[in-house]
Amino acid sequence: MRIGITGATGFIGRHLGLLARDSGHDVIAYTRQAGSFVLISKETLYQSGNVPHALPETNLDALVHLSGESLMGLWTAEKRKRIWQSRVDFTAALVAHLATWKPENRPKVLVCASGAGFYGDSGDEPVDEDSSRGEGFLADVCVGWERAALSAETLGMRVVLLRSGMVLGPTGGAFPLLKRVFGLGLGGRLGSGKQWMAWIHVEDAVRIILKAIETETVRGPVNLCAPGAVTNAEFTAKLAAALKRPAFFHAPAFVLKLLLRGMAEEMLLGGQRVIPRVATEIGYGFEHPTLAGAFKALV
Template sequence: MRIGITGATGFIGRHLSASARKQGHEVVAYSRRLGSGLTQPKEAPHALPETKLDALVHLSGESLLGFWTHEKRDRIWKSRVDFTEALVAHLAKWKPENRPKALVCASGAGFYGNSGTELVDESAPRGEGFLADVCAGWEKAALRAESLGMRVILLRTGMVLGTDGGAFPLLKRVFGLGLGGRLGAGTQGMAWIHIDDAVGLILKSIETESVRGPVNLCAPEAVTNAEFTQQLAAVLKRPAFFHAPAFALKLLLRGMAEEMLLGGQRVIPRVATEMGYGFAHLTLSGALKALV
């Protein structure tokens, strides 16, 4: 297949491009990063030149990390919701024979809001909060591609663990210094997935024509923040005493802390199981040992 990837120089995009090529697919890579040598959509999807694609994987968007000022929230919304709306409108102008048969759009487990201790799969309703609003708007924009005859897949992604990107390198340094610990009470869920399974599940979703709609991009083992903390500390053979009190996180990070750090979801990948995807890393301890 010929697979286009926006955000191709990002953490997931790099691994997805490499894995797709290894499996014999042709990759058309797009990136906003100047000097990457790839086609540059920059801030506007009309910079994606028309070319025949079997699938388009849309991964680009403003990072969620940082202080959630009004300007930061605006950039998050525009780079995800507004950009995706414009992208679908741009694809509508392509010749029908060139349009991708499948649009795979990134979303997030934040769609479910703070689900507490409840296990949630793809049938669970939308939650509350800024992240839930962003994910819902993002998915609604992507689903407009269905009117163009495209199969739309929505990747509700948890924390992707890898050695060369995402949160894991920072966590490894902090815990390696013995400065790790749980966040708040530690009872909030943490949806996670190893990078190898993340890209494997994306490609499996593209190849499985019956798959459409939301796909939870997470491992089968649902854990809490306290369990994640304990297992990472154990793998690194370091203590994890320095837990961050909820009030301090709220004071320092405000909205970001409450939704990304103190809230969470215990997500299970029902669709991945139904499509027969075989996870290489079923348990958190196994994934962490492989990374370390």
């Protein structure tokens, strides 16, 4: 298959490109980073420019759309605007651009990033792909994001929506920072520590994405999370144990809210107990089903 990836120089994009290449697929990497270079395809196929307007028409079997503004940082009005535009507006523009391609060249499947934030703060209630949306800014973004991607169905594309949790990897995502903080003995739970955390090892994340591309019956939301969701307190304890470091520090909820505003309440103090039902139903076997095992592999 010929697979295009936007955000190909990002953390997940790089891993996905390498896996797809090693699995025998041709990969076209798209990036908005001028002057950057990525080698992940047999033919070193590379495109740069302002995606989607500079996305050149070519024959694709699949397009994986991963690019978007980072959620980290203060959620000022300007930051929220960039998050919305880079996800919702950008995806709508991408689909509109694909509509200008000849039908025979359009991707057969569009795989679009989304997030477990779709479910809002679900408390202790388990949620799967059939669960309803939650409340909050992230839920609003995910709903708009997914709606924009689903408009590709009118072009005859199969659409897959990746509702991902925290993706853990040795060289990207949150893990390198967490490793440094906990390595200094400064780790600890956030708030009450009772909030649930959806997580997945990057190896499992990209394998599920590739399986979703290759499995024609998969469409709609796919929870990109491991089966072993944990609370923040459990996450803290297991990471500290893996690094053999103490985790005595506790970040009170009021301090996080004061410093990080909306981001703290939705990303750090709220959470989702996510079940990867679709991944299990299509027969995916997790390489890292438990957090302790994932941390052991990462450390």
